[in-house]
Amino acid sequence: MAEVRRKTGKPLQVNPHKLSQPMGATLAFLGVDRCMPLMHGAQGCASFTKVMFTRHFCEPIALQTTAVTDVTAVLDGGDYSITESIKNIGDKVSPALIGVHTTGLTETKGDDLRGVASKIEAPLVYVNTPDYQGGLESGWTLTVQALIEQLTEPCERTDARKVVLVPHVSMQPIEVEKLREFIEAFGFEVVAVPDLSSSLDNHLGEKQASLSGGGVTVAELEGLADAGTVVTVGASVKPVGATLQKKNPAIRHRHFAHVSGLVGTDELVAWLLETSARDTPPAVVERWRKRLQDAMLDSHFSIGQTRFLLVAEPDHLAAMAASLREVGGKVALAIATVDSPVLGAIEADRVIVGDLEDAEQLCDDYDIIIGNFHTEALAHRVGKRAVMRGFPNYEEIGSALKNDVLYEGGAYFLFDIANAAERMREAEVHHARERIKQQGAAA
Amino acid sequence: MEGLLVSSKPKIKELLVESACEHNKGHKKGPCNTPTPGATTGGCALDGAQIALFPFADAAHLIHGPMSCVGGAWETRLTPTSWPGRDLTQTGFATDINTNDVVFSGEKKLAEAIDHVITHYAPEAVFVYSTCVTALTGDDIDAVCRQGSERHGTPCVPVHAPGFVGAKNLGSRIAGEAVLRHLIGTKEPEDTTPFDINLIGEHNNTGELWRYRHLLEELGIRVRSTFSGDGRIASIRTAHRAKLNVIVCAKSLISMTRKMEEQYGIPWISCSFYGMTDTSNSILAIAEALGDADLIARTRALIAREEARLEETLIPYRAVFAGKKAVLNTGGNKSWSIASALQDLGIEVVATSVRKSTEADKAKARQYLGEDAILMTSPASQQAQVIDDTGAHLLLAGGRSLYTAIKKRIAFTDVNQEKKKSYGGYDGLLVLAEDLKNSLQNPVFELVDRKAPWRK
Numbered sequence: 001m002a003e004v005r006r007k008t009g010k011p012l013q014v015n016p017h018k019l020s021q022p023m024g025a026t027l028a029f030l031g032v033d034r035c036m037p038l039m040h041g042a043q044g045c046a047s048f049t050k051v052m053f054t055r056h057f058c059e060p061i062a063l064q065t066t067a068v069t070d071v072t073a074v075l076d077g078g079d080y081s082i083t084e085s086i087k088n089i090g091d092k093v094s095p096a097l098i099g100v101h102t103t104g105l106t107e108t109k110g111d112d113l114r115g116v117a118s119k120i121e122a123p124l125v126y127v128n129t130p131d132y133q134g135g136l137e138s139g140w141t142l143t144v145q146a147l148i149e150q151l152t153e154p155c156e157r158t159d160a161r162k163v164v165l166v167p168h169v170s171m172q173p174i175e176v177e178k179l180r181e182f183i184e185a186f187g188f189e190v191v192a193v194p195d196l197s198s199s200l201d202n203h204l205g206e207k208q209a210s211l212s213g214g215g216v217t218v219a220e221l222e223g224l225a226d227a228g229t230v231v232t233v234g235a236s237v238k239p240v241g242a243t244l245q246k247k248n249p250a251i252r253h254r255h256f257a258h259v260s261g262l263v264g265t266d267e268l269v270a271w272l273l274e275t276s277a278r279d280t281p282p283a284v285v286e287r288w289r290k291r292l293q294d295a296m297l298d299s300h301f302s303i304g305q306t307r308f309l310l311v312a313e314p315d316h317l318a319a320m321a322a323s324l325r326e327v328g329g330k331v332a333l334a335i336a337t338v339d340s341p342v343l344g345a346i347e348a349d350r351v352i353v354g355d356l357e358d359a360e361q362l363c364d365d366y367d368i369i370i371g372n373f374h375t376e377a378l379a380h381r382v383g384k385r386a387v388m389r390g391f392p393n394y395e396e397i398g399s400a401l402k403n404d405v406l407y408e409g410g411a412y413f414l415f416d417i418a419n420a421a422e423r424m425r426e427a428e429v430h431h432a433r434e435r436i437k438q439q440g441a442a443a
Numbered sequence: 444m445e446g447l448l449v450s451s452k453p454k455i456k457e458l459l460v461e462s463a464c465e466h467n468k469g470h471k472k473g474p475c476n477t478p479t480p481g482a483t484t485g486g487c488a489l490d491g492a493q494i495a496l497f498p499f500a501d502a503a504h505l506i507h508g509p510m511s512c513v514g515g516a517w518e519t520r521l522t523p524t525s526w527p528g529r530d531l532t533q534t535g536f537a538t539d540i541n542t543n544d545v546v547f548s549g550e551k552k553l554a555e556a557i558d559h560v561i562t563h564y565a566p567e568a569v570f571v572y573s574t575c576v577t578a579l580t581g582d583d584i585d586a587v588c589r590q591g592s593e594r595h596g597t598p599c600v601p602v603h604a605p606g607f608v609g610a611k612n613l614g615s616r617i618a619g620e621a622v623l624r625h626l627i628g629t630k631e632p633e634d635t636t637p638f639d640i641n642l643i644g645e646h647n648n649t650g651e652l653w654r655y656r657h658l659l660e661e662l663g664i665r666v667r668s669t670f671s672g673d674g675r676i677a678s679i680r681t682a683h684r685a686k687l688n689v690i691v692c693a694k695s696l697i698s699m700t701r702k703m704e705e706q707y708g709i710p711w712i713s714c715s716f717y718g719m720t721d722t723s724n725s726i727l728a729i730a731e732a733l734g735d736a737d738l739i740a741r742t743r744a745l746i747a748r749e750e751a752r753l754e755e756t757l758i759p760y761r762a763v764f765a766g767k768k769a770v771l772n773t774g775g776n777k778s779w780s781i782a783s784a785l786q787d788l789g790i791e792v793v794a795t796s797v798r799k800s801t802e803a804d805k806a807k808a809r810q811y812l813g814e815d816a817i818l819m820t821s822p823a824s825q826q827a828q829v830i831d832d833t834g835a836h837l838l839l840a841g842g843r844s845l846y847t848a849i850k851k852r853i854a855f856t857d858v859n860q861e862k863k864k865s866y867g868g869y870d871g872l873l874v875l876a877e878d879l880k881n882s883l884q885n886p887v888f889e890l891v892d893r894k895a896p897w898r899k
Contacts, residue, residue: 011555012505013539014563015518020511042575042606043478044487045511051486052515060843067478070607073579085481092482104509105575105607108545131509132540132576204846204891374518377533392515 005352006339015356017311017372018337019391020131022103023049024139024169026063029099029125031194032147033215036062036095038085040078040111041103043067045131056392057200057400062212064089068105078111079119086122093210096218100126101143107132123218125150135338136391137236137313140169144193145243147221155225155248162227164244164251165192168234170316170390173201173400175409179233179259182406185282186272191220191227193240202400227251229275233259234315235342257342258319258405260413261326262292265406288407295411296327299418304328306421309359310348311371312390314340320370320389321347323404323413332365368421385424387417453603453620458613458698478610487606489574490516491614491695496570496602496622497532498646498671499679500524503566505536507553507584508574512606513537521862522647524673529564536560540576550582557591557599567676568598568626578605598676600625612695619643619699622670622679627703630680632667638733639667641685643700643711644693647672654868655716655726658749662742664729670696683707687732689714689725692776694801715776716867718784719753753869757788760876763883764789770829772822772840773858774799779808781839781858784866786811788876793833796822827851837883849892854882 022039026049029037039046046065053061066081086098102113107130117126127146129139144166163183167176177197180190198214205213225247232238232255241253254275259268269281280286307330310317314336321331331348335358343351350365352358356378359369363382369375370387373395379386393399403409486494489512497504497520506513517535524530538556540549553571560569569591573584584601591599602621604614640659645652652672659666667685668678688700688711700711712732714725723746730742768791771782778800782792794817797805808818817833819825826844829835830851838848839856848855856879866875882888 010559011538011552012559013510013535013537014559015535016510016514016537016539018510018539019514020509022511023514038481041511042487043483043485043610044490044606045575047484047486047490048511048514048516051519054842055519064481065478065483066480067483068575068607069478069609070605073575073607081480084479088479088481103511103575104540104545105579108576108579130542131511132545133542135510204849374535377518394519 002334002344002346002348002351004343005350005354006343008352008354008358010355013355015360015374015378017335017356017374017390019052019136021129021134021136021139021142022101022131023052024134024136024141025099025101025127025129025143026139027053027136027169027196028140028143028147028194029097029101030062030199030212031192031196031215032097032099032212032221033199033217034096035099035212035215036064036089036093036097037099037101037212038064038066038082038089039103040066040082040100040106040113041068042105045103045105052392053200055394057202058397059200059202059400062210066106073105073109077109078106078113078116082116083120086120086124090122095211096123098122098124099143100124101129101139102127103129104131135313137169137234137315137338137340141237141240144237144240147193148224148240148243148247151218151221152224152244152247153222155223156250157226158228158248158250159189159226160228161187161189162229163188163190164224164227164230165190166230166232166237166240167192168236168313168315170313170319171196171233171405172402173197173199174403175405177201178403178406178409182268182285183231183272185285186276186278188272188276191216191224193221193224196400200400202398225251229254231256235318235340236313236315257345258315258322260319260405261323261410262289262296262407263326264319264322265289265292265410268406285407288411292407292411295414299414300327302418302421303414306330306368307332307366309362309366309369309371309384310334311356311359311369311375313337314342314346316390317348317351318342318346320404320413323410324417327414329417333359333362335359335371368417368424370417385420387420453617453624458616458620486611486614488604488608488610488614488617489572489606491611491616492572492602492604492618492621493614494520494611494646495615495618495696496671498522498524499568499570499674499676500526500530500532501528501566502568502570502676503531503534503536503560503564504570504572505538505553505556505560506572506574507538507540507549507556507577507582508572509540509576510537512572512574520646521649522672523650523653524647526673526675531564531566534564545576545580548580548582549577550587553582553584553587554591557587558594561591561595561597566597568600570600570602570621572602573605575605575607578603578607598625598629615693615695616698619670619696623699623702626676626680628680628683628707630677632681632684635667635684636663636665637686637735638662638664638738639685640664640687640689640729640733641667641682641709642669642672643688643690644696645669645672645689645691649863649865651716651865651867651871654865654871655722658726658745658868659729662726662730662738662745664733664738670699683709685709687712687729689729691716692780694776715780715783717780717871719750719787719869719872721780721783722868723750749869753872756873757876760880761789763880764876767791767837767883768793768833768835769837769839770826770833770835771795771858772819772826772838772844776800776804777858778804779811781866782808782811784872784875785839787872788879790837790879792816793835794819794826794829798822837879849888852889852892854885854888856882
């Protein structure tokens, strides 16, 4: 498989695409209904995060900060700033849940989050997410685990029809919805944890950003342990299966590295057929499979002659690389934000943990870039074309409704990429013609 | 280079109680720096320092901290530059510290990072920003910067603005302090003129500086340096030889100009280049401060010419804006500077927010808007009622107020659009006029709240 480099070997990040662990935690809490994420750090930690998600989703974002100052950093162990924050939040809104997550600052000063949380009456879940460890994926996963550990009530019976779905952090709101509905179409009842599909799906809401405007409810979180199965999608959230099983060892755990492309979706469907004891999938699923087959044939010529650079979170890389490989796309280089067990399984010539400086140095290896908005400027610098995927995307609107998963999204993804590749080649032909004309005029 | 060897942290207390800052009149403590846990919005000191310094495109900006401090924030500052080299404003550098650096110090990593940046990007200077974590673990960035400067002959400037020391405003002052201490006065200019000025706090957001700099130059007023829009390290190092400091829309940098007055005898004035009236007043104020009768006369002529030109191009808009009323919900000096621009277009500003304004801003808002206008102290809860009471046609506010406009079925313009497009100077007023016209004529605000077919 791929050549994998798991360490950057540099003393710094230049043009980083890596995002922090508290950012992942914030996003996970935003997938809980009527939640107020509370970042325990200096006001900037929350502000940078809020600005990023506001711009990515084009939505106001609910997020508060304990606003640790130099004085409280030294004198307070979190007792004052967290308690005071919860009181002040309660003066304005009545959250169903407060999601306290730490930062590098409050972890370095060594706050006893658990001790503080035990003294607070308000509904609260806490999670330790220092930003000098991990990244967006781990912050998301740690938060999902904390939600289950601290809220879910142990249970002994299971309901075979109930599925708990845990998506990885890079799945956009519409993708979570499509996957949930896909599983539901086989006769299951699905609870997604977290569920961004009803909170950050670009719907027009009235009370803007006073609290998260949708998501999995606290009651649903409390009652997760009677599920028949927990389905995890993405290596980063695989450990959540075991977390839920601690609440009820009878729950079965089914893991998928991704649900992208023909093979990836086929695997999910095969399992759904088996588990639901159905012989055939719903008609709409069959129809979309045929459309994807057609899309694969329509796009293979273009994508099959194109070399790609993918820049994303590890689970997102695995999903996109699989889709492209199915139609002959050459993933020359995949750059991950952080190390992950999935890196070795990514279908690429070379996989590295790195930054966009690495991407720039290796620019002879690829034609098309797929990555977050920073890759747009990179593409201009190195004379390539970029397609925007992943966090954050400030260049485009509509990111929350961009669907790349399952048969349906897979078809749209291939169209997007093939069209970008064709436009790039057309531009090259145009430039070549212009050059010939100019040479002719000069002669 | 002598000055670079002496480096020390700024005196936070002193910056907080800036005597020239309006916020501090009548307060005993520093009111600019009291974030309330659980009820705080806005960026931290590091954010403010980044905003202040990132526009120097010929300098590298190295954040010594974890990814929260830069991950979502680099390449987001729309401050264009004419610097022909690589645009380092849009290049992110971070040490991305890990557990090891927290436990055993990140100084060695920082030193290596400085080496990497200077070797590969050849910046004119390196700004090294401490962050909460590295400030708390006690990394000596002063020493690392001093050694870096000696090793490479490139100024490495420590910026002590970890987020927990305060809000954006303070970070901006700290940035000013760092430049004053480490760069200004470290180089003598090749030539000077009697009309050399520094533009302080002009970050060239969306090219705002370029809307009026050519007019100053036409008058023979030379912009010796800017802090920091389209700025150059080489010119800011000679800023001490300017004849006048002009603060552009930035109260936070008063400390810097006051100290430059004390150290170098440079007087300062405060200006705004929003709208026709303010742009004219500001250009004239600069000429008057430079005190040359001929310059003042030429300035008056230029203003008359520009205003006449603008008036003519605005004629088609006059009909669109006639009789239109606007409610303005934005902060600080924008409460009057944008109001002034709207008035130039013939729009009546019936209310403005003064929630975050200083006493002087409030007085100025009152003076611009007149006795009948409403100064909203709690705009979020007030603006819907104010729209009803005044019959306003247009709401200019941040994105969070969009729903108010839709509910009231009036046009909405995101005041933060000016983060993408420049409304500054004479020509910027035309851009604003076009955007407002488009808002007023757009059917979306009425349509989007249309009753759904299934609702009776």
